[in-house]
Amino acid sequence: MALELNKLTxxxxxxxxxxxxxxxxxxxxxxxAQAALKSMVDDDPILQRKIERALSFHWAGAIPTNEPVHxxxxxxxxxxxxxxIAADGSQLYPNRHGIALYYLINTGSIIFPHGxxxxxxxASEPHLFYKNDDMYMGEHLIQGNLVDSQRDLAELRxxxxxxxxxxxxxxxxxxxxxxxxxxxxxxSSNQRRSDEILRDYLRALSEIHTTGAAICGVIDRPRAAxxxxxxxxxxxxxxxxxxxxxxxLGDYAQLTDRMLFESLQPGExxxxxxxxxxxxxxxxxxxxxxIMFFYVNxxxxxxxxILRVELPEWVxxxxxxxxxxxxxxxxxxRFGSGFPYVLMRAHELAVVTxxxxxxxxxxxxxxxxxxxxxxxxxxxxxxxxxxxGG
Amino acid sequence: MNNSVPHIPIGRLLRSTTVxxxxxxxxxxxxxxxxxxxVKAPAQHGQSEVIGLISDILIEDDPFVxxxxxxPDLPEAYIQDQRKNRQVPIEVSVLTIxxxxxNAVFQELPPQPPMTLDYIQRCEPEEIATFTGSHxxxxxIINTPDTSxxxxxxxxxxxxxxxxxxxERRFFMLQAGKELARLLANDLPRLNTLLRRIQVIP
Numbered sequence: 291m292a293l294e295l296n297k298l299t300x301x302x303x304x305x306x307x308x309x310x311x312x313x314x315x316x317x318x319x320x321x322x323a324q325a326a327l328k329s330m331v332d333d334d335p336i337l338q339r340k341i342e343r344a345l346s347f348h349w350a351g352a353i354p355t356n357e358p359v360h361x362x363x364x365x366x367x368x369x370x371x372x373x374x375i376a377a378d379g380s381q382l383y384p385n386r387h388g389i390a391l392y393y394l395i396n397t398g399s400i401i402f403p404h405g406x407x408x409x410x411x412x413a414s415e416p417h418l419f420y421k422n423d424d425m426y427m428g429e430h431l432i433q434g435n436l437v438d439s440q441r442d443l444a445e446l447r448x449x450x451x452x453x454x455x456x457x458x459x460x461x462x463x464x465x466x467x468x469x470x471x472x473x474x475x476x477x478s479s480n481q482r483r484s485d486e487i488l489r490d491y492l493r494a495l496s497e498i499h500t501t502g503a504a505i506c507g508v509i510d511r512p513r514a515a516x517x518x519x520x521x522x523x524x525x526x527x528x529x530x531x532x533x534x535x536x537x538x539l540g541d542y543a544q545l546t547d548r549m550l551f552e553s554l555q556p557g558e559x560x561x562x563x564x565x566x567x568x569x570x571x572x573x574x575x576x577x578x579x580x581i582m583f584f585y586v587n588x589x590x591x592x593x594x595x596i597l598r599v600e601l602p603e604w605v606x607x608x609x610x611x612x613x614x615x616x617x618x619x620x621x622x623x624r625f626g627s628g629f630p631y632v633l634m635r636a637h638e639l640a641v642v643t644x645x646x647x648x649x650x651x652x653x654x655x656x657x658x659x660x661x662x663x664x665x666x667x668x669x670x671x672x673x674x675x676x677x678x679g680g
Numbered sequence: 681m682n683n684s685v686p687h688i689p690i691g692r693l694l695r696s697t698t699v700x701x702x703x704x705x706x707x708x709x710x711x712x713x714x715x716x717x718x719v720k721a722p723a724q725h726g727q728s729e730v731i732g733l734i735s736d737i738l739i740e741d742d743p744f745v746x747x748x749x750x751x752p753d754l755p756e757a758y759i760q761d762q763r764k765n766r767q768v769p770i771e772v773s774v775l776t777i778x779x780x781x782x783n784a785v786f787q788e789l790p791p792q793p794p795m796t797l798d799y800i801q802r803c804e805p806e807e808i809a810t811f812t813g814s815h816x817x818x819x820x821i822i823n824t825p826d827t828s829x830x831x832x833x834x835x836x837x838x839x840x841x842x843x844x845x846x847x848e849r850r851f852f853m854l855q856a857g858k859e860l861a862r863l864l865a866n867d868l869p870r871l872n873t874l875l876r877r878i879q880v881i882p
Contacts, residue, residue, distance in 0.1 A: 402757060409760035625751050625758055634744070635761065 316545060323542050323550055326521045328360045340523050340531075345566060347533040351519035352563035355582065355606075359520070365557030368617040371405035372461040375503075376632035377448040379441035380640040382647060383434050384425065389655055389665035392420040393437055397444045398639025399452060402632045404621070410632075414639045417444065427480040436480065439472055439487045446494040453503040461610070462503035463618040467633045470495075470507040470581050470600045471569050492577050499604055504611040508619060510629055512598035516565060516583075517550060518542040547585060548596045554587035557620050559599075562606055582606045586616065588623035595628035689799035691772060693721060696793035699824075700732065700775045703800045713737060713772050716835025718803035718811070720780075721794035728781040730790045731803065731811055732774035733821070733836050735828060740769045774800075775824060775832065777817040780807075787816035805843035812840035812852075815859040822863060830870065833860075834877035841880060849880050 331337070332354070341353055382394040394416060401411040419425065419440075425432055449464040456462050472491055498505050522539050523531075539545070551560050564570070565581045574581055580603040589595025599619055605611045622630035642650075655665035667675075690712050691705030701721060705713065713719070717734045745762060748754060762768065779790035803811070811817075821833045837856050841849040857875055864871035 400761075402761070404755075404757065407756035407760065409764040410757060412761075412765045625748060625754065627747050631758065635765075638744075638766075 312544075316549065319541060320545060320549055323518060323521060323545055324553065326525065327517070327550060330354075330359050330521070330524060332358050334524075336529070337524050339529060340526065341520075341566075343529070343531065344523050344536055345571065347536055348568045349519065349523070349536050350516065350565075350567040351523060352516035352583075353566050354520070355562045355564060357561035359517070359561050359563075361561040362554060362558045363561075363616070364555070365559075365620045366613040366617050368404070368621045369461045369614065371403075372463060372614065372618065373456050374402040374404055374463050374465065374618055374622060374630075374632050375449060375452050375456065376400050376402070376465040376467075376630065376636040377445040377452070378467050378633060378636035378640045379445045380637075380642050381437050381441045382642060382650075383437055384431060385671075386431065387668035387671035389651065389667055390420070390658060391425050391431070392418055392654070393424075393432070394418055394642065394650065395437070395441050395444050396640050396642050397441075397448050398636045398641075399448050400632050400635045400639065401452060401456065402622075402635075404618075410635070412635070412639055415448065427483060430480075433480075436483060436487070439484070439491075442466075442468060442472055443487050443491050443494070446491055446498075449505065450494040450497040450501075453498050453501040453505075456501075456503070458502040461614050462501070463614050464498060464503050464505040465618075465622075465630060465633055466505075466507045467510075467637060468507050469509055469598075470505075470579075470602065471565065471567065471574065473569060488573060492574070492579055495579050495602060499602070504605045504608075504614050504618075505602065506605070506615045506619065507600040508630055508633060509598040509600070512546065512548050512585075512596070514547050514598060515539065515542070515545065516567075517547045517563060518545055520563075547598070551585040551587070551596055552594045554585065554594065554596065556587050556590055556594075559584045559586040559616050562612075564603075565600070578604070584616075586619060588620055588628045595623070597623070597629070689801055690719070691800045693794050693796055693798045693800060694771065695796065696721075698776065698789050698793050700735070700773065701730070701794055702771050702773050705770050705772060705800075712802055716832060716839055718808045718836070718839060719774055719800050720803050720807070721774075721798050721800050723779065723790055723792050723794045723798075724781075728779050728790060728792075730776055730779045730794050731807075732776045733832055734772055735775040735826060735832050736773040738771040738773070740771065742768065772800075775821065775826070777820050778811065780811070785811050785813075787811075787814060787820070789820070808840055808843035812837075812843070815856060818856075818859055818863055830874060830877075833874060837878050853878050853880050 341351070344351060377397055377399040379395055379397045381396070384391050384393045396414055396416040398414045399412070403410060427436075445466050449466065453462055453464050472488055495505070518539055519536070522542055523536070525540070526535060554560060562582050562584050565583055570581045581600055582603055583598055583600045585596050585598055587594050588597055597619065599615060601615055605615060619630055622632055625631040626634050658665045691703040694702045694704045696702070703721075713734050715734055715737065718731060719734060720729045720731050723730045744766070745768065748758065748762065776789060776793075778785060778787040780786070818833065821829050821836070837853065841852050844852055856878060860871060860874055864874070
C-alpha cells in the first residue's frame with residue numbers, strides 16, 4: 291500500500307486553513323516592524339552599546355553600516371560590458387547500501403559575456419571521492435554536511451579559477467547560489483576537516499579578491515531574520531539584557547527580513563548590513579572577509595521577489611563593485627523570472643539526473659568487476675529496488 | 681558499402697522503423713537540414729544504405745525556453761546560450777523511400793531500418809540523380825498517411841531536378857508529371873495541385 295491520499299484530505303484541508311490564518315496573523319504584525327525600521331535613528335550611541343552587548347552573547351543579528359537602515363537604493367546602471375560568472379554544484383552523497391562507498395561533486399559554471407552577442411562559455415567538472423581520507427573521519431563515515439561544504443568549496447574554487455583567467459579587462463562579477471558563510475561545515479563534528487575546508491574557502495575568496503572581481507552569494511526566499519533581531523534589540527527596555535532576552539523575537543517572532551523588505555520597489559535594494567553571526571565575526575572577519583548583505587527586489591510591484599545578496603566587505607566598500615553586484619543581480623534576474631539567469635544555468639550544468647546516477651553506478655560496477663571485486667548492494671537496497679520499482 | 685565515418689554527418693539516429701526514421705541534431709545550419717532533402721543512413725551493419733526524405737523538423741521547447749519567450753528585449757547572448765550551449769533537442773523525421781545495396785538502387789522499403797546512433801548524411805547530387813532515375817518511390821510518398829505528403833513530393837522533386845544539369849531539368853519534371861498523372865488518375869484535384877507545384881525553378 292502506497293501513500294493513501296484520501297486519508298490525508300482532512301489534514302491537508304486543515305493545513306491550508308492554518309497557513310492562511312498564520313499568513314493573516316503575520317501580515318497584521320508586519321507594519322509594526324516596518325515602522326520600527328523606518329523610525330530607527332542613525333548613529334544612536336544607545337543602540338551601539340546594545341549591539342556590543344548582544345554580540346557578547348553570540349547574537350546573530352544585523353549591524354548597521356554607514357547607510358541608514360531604512361535607506362533604499364534604486365538599481366544603478368549596469369556596465370555596458372561585464373563578465374558575469376556563476377558556479378553551482380550538486381552532489382551524490384555516500385550510500386552505505388550501494389555497491390561501493392564514494393561520493394560525487396559536480397560543479398557547473400558559466401561565463402556570461404554581458405554586452406556582446408557571443409554565446410556564454412559553459413562547463414561542468416565532476417570529481418569522485420573514494421579514498422579512505424575522503425570517506426572517513428576517523429572511524430566515522432563522512433557526514434552529509436561536510437559533503438555540502440566540500441561542494442560549496444568546489445564552487446568557490448571554480449569561481450576563483452575562472453575570475454583569474456578572465457583577467458581585469460572588463461568588470462567581472464562572480465555569483466554563487468548560496469550565502470557566503472559556511473554554516474554547515476562549522477557545525478560538523480569533525481573540527482579538523484571543517485577548519486581545513488574553511489581555510490581553503492577563505493583562500494579562494496582571497497584569490498577572487500586579488501583578481502579584482504566582485505563576488506556575491508544570492509539566496510532566494512531567504513528565511514533569515516538578522517534585521518528583525520536588530521529591531522528587537524533596539525526595542526529592549528533595559529540596557530543590561532541577558533542572552534535569554536535575545537532568544538525570542540517578541541512581536542517579530544516568525545517574521546522574516548524578506549517580509550520586512552517586501553515594500554522595496556522593483557530593482558531597489560535595502561541598506562547594507564553586517565551579518566553579526568558568530569561565524570562571521572569570529573572566523574571570517576579576522577581573515578579580512580567580513581560578510582555583509584542587502585535585500586533586493588527582483589520581482590514586480592504586484593509580486594515582489596526579494597533576494598538576499600551577501601558580499602564581502604572588500605566588495606561593499608568599493609562603490610563601483612557594489613553597484614556591479616546590485617545591477618548584475620537585477621539584470622540577470624530579468625531573464626530568470628526573478629532569479630539570476632546565470633545561476634539557473636550553472637545549476638542546470640551541475641545537476642546529476644537519476645539516469646546519470648544509474649549510469650555512473652554501472653561504470654563503478656564495471657570497474658569493480660575488472661578489479662576482481664563483486665559489486666553488491668545491501669539486502670535493504672535490493673528490497674527497495676523490488677518494492678519501489680527503482 | 682563504406683563503413684568509415686561519413687565526412688559531414690548532420691545528426692545521429694534516435695529511432696527508426698522500416699517506413700521512416702528520426703534523427704537528432706544540434707542547431708540547424710541555414711542549409712541543413714531542409715524539408716525535402718534526400719538523406720541516407722547505414723543499415724544491415726553497413727551492407728546497405730537507407731534513403732529517405734526529410735519530412736518534418738521539430739524543435740522542442742522546455743520550461744526554461746518558455747519563460748524566456750516573455751522576456752522583453754532579450755539580449756543576443758541569452759539566445760546564443762539557449763541555441764548553442766543547451767541541449768535543446770531538435771528532431772528531424774525522415775520518410776523512407778528506398779535503399780541502396782551493392783551499388784543497386786531499390787525504390788521500396790528496406791529489409792531493416794537503420795540503428796540507433798547511426799550517422800545520418802545528406803545525399804550527394806550524384807546519388808540523388810541516380811536514385812531519382814525512376815519514379816517508383818512516388819507511391820511511397822503519395823500513400824503515406826502524413827498530410828504533408830503533397831508538400832514533400834514537390835520539394836523532393838525540386839531537389840532532384842537541381843541535382844541534374846540545367847538542360848535536363850525540364851525533361852525530368854515532365855517525366856515526373858506523367859508518372860503522377862498515372863498514379864493519381866482517379867484523384868484529379870490532388871493531381872492538379874501537385875502538377876502546379878512541380879514547375880522547374882531556375
